[in-house]
Amino acid sequence: xxxxxxxxxxxxxxxxxxxxxxxxxxxxxxxxxxxxxxxxxxxxxxxxxxxxxxxxxxxxxxxxxxxxxxxxxxxxxxxxxxxxxxxxxxxxxxxxxxxxxxxxxxxxxxxxxxxxxxxxxxxxxxxxxxxxxxxxxxxxxxxxxxxxxxxxxxxxxxxxxxxxxxxxxxxxxxxxxxxxxxxxxxxxxxxxxxxxxx
Amino acid sequence: xxxxxxxxxxxxxxxxxxxxxxxxxxxxxxxxxxxxxxxxxxxxxxxxxxxxxxxxxxxxxxxxxxxxxxxxxxxxxxxxxxxxxxxxxxxxxxxxxxxxxxxxxx
Numbered sequence: 573x574x575x576x577x578x579x580x581x582x583x584x585x586x587x588x589x590x591x592x593x594x595x596x597x598x599x600x601x602x603x604x605x606x607x608x609x610x611x612x613x614x615x616x617x618x619x620x621x622x623x624x625x626x627x628x629x630x631x632x633x634x635x636x637x638x639x640x641x642x643x644x645x646x647x648x649x650x651x652x653x654x655x656x657x658x659x660x661x662x663x664x665x666x667x668x669x670x671x672x673x674x675x676x677x678x679x680x681x682x683x684x685x686x687x688x689x690x691x692x693x694x695x696x697x698x699x700x701x702x703x704x705x706x707x708x709x710x711x712x713x714x715x716x717x718x719x720x721x722x723x724x725x726x727x728x729x730x731x732x733x734x735x736x737x738x739x740x741x742x743x744x745x746x747x748x749x750x751x752x753x754x755x756x757x758x759x760x761x762x763x764x765x766x767x768x769x770x
Numbered sequence: 771x772x773x774x775x776x777x778x779x780x781x782x783x784x785x786x787x788x789x790x791x792x793x794x795x796x797x798x799x800x801x802x803x804x805x806x807x808x809x810x811x812x813x814x815x816x817x818x819x820x821x822x823x824x825x826x827x828x829x830x831x832x833x834x835x836x837x838x839x840x841x842x843x844x845x846x847x848x849x850x851x852x853x854x855x856x857x858x859x860x861x862x863x864x865x866x867x868x869x870x871x872x873x874x875x876x
Contacts, residue, residue: 616864
C-alpha cells in the first residue's frame with residue numbers, strides 16, 4: 573500500500589533520513605535563529621549598559637537550579653520513552669512519556685512561583701533592561717515548554733492509535749518530538765548561567 | 771539487523787543516557803558552585819559558557835543522536851552555526867558603529 577505522506581517510516585534514499593526528521597531539524601535551525609536574536613540582543617544590551625546587575629541579586633538561583641535539574645531529568649525520560657518503543661515495550665513508553673509531561677508541568681509551576689514573587693516585589697519587564705530581557709527570554713522558553721507538553725500529551729493519548737497501525741512511524745514521531753524537547757532543554761542550559769549566574 | 775542485536779544496542783545506549791544524565795547533574799552543581807566564588811566578570815563568563823557548551827554538546831550528541839547522524843543533518847547544522855555566528859557578529863559590530871558615532875560627534 574502506498575503511503576499518503578511518503579517516507580514517514582523509512583529513510584528517503586536521497587537524504588538518508590525520514591522526512592519528519594529533516595523537517596524537525598529545519599524547524600530547530602529556525603529556532604536557533606529566534607533564540608539567537610534574543611541572545612544577541614542580550615549581549616548588545618549588556619555590553620552597552622553602564623552597569624548590569626548580577627542575576628543572583630534579583631533572581632532565585634536555588635529555584636532555577638532545581639528547574640535545571642527537572643529539565644535535564646525530563647530529557648532523559650523523553651529519550652527513554654523512545655528507547656522503550658525501540659524495545660517494543662509500550663507500557664514503559666507510557667510511563668516515561670507521562671513522567672516527561674509531569675516534569676515539564678513541574679518546570680512551569682516553579683516558573684509561575686518565580687514570576688509571582690517578582691510581581692509581588694513590583695519587578696516587571698518595564699522596571700529595568702535586565703528584567704525586560706529576563707522576562708522575554710524565559711517567557712519565550714516557557715511557551716516552548718508548554719508547546720512540548722501539548723505535543724507529548726497528544727502523543728500519550730490520542731496519538732497512540734498510530735502505534736497499533738504503524739509502530740515504526742509512531743516510534744519516529746516520538747524521536748522527532750524528543751528532538752524538539754531536547755532543544756528546549758538545550759536552550760535552558762544556556763539561559764540558566766547567562767541570566768541567573770552572571 | 772536482528773531484533774536481539776537491536777535490543778542489545780538500545781540497552782547499551784540506555785547506559786550511555788544514564789551516564790550523560792549523571793554528568794549533566796554534576797556539571798550543573800559545578801556551574802552554581804563556581805558562580806558563588808565571585809570570580810571577576812570575564813573569567814566567570816568564559817567558565818560558565820564553557821561548562822554550558824559541554825552540557826549542550828552532551829545533550830545534542832547523545833539525547834539528540836547527533837553522534838551518529840546523517841551528513842545532511844550535519845550540513846544543515848553547519849549552515850545554522852554560520853548564520854548564528856553572523857547574527858551575533860553583526861550585532862556586536864553594531865555596538866562598535868555606535869562608538870564610532872560618539873567619537874565623530876566629540
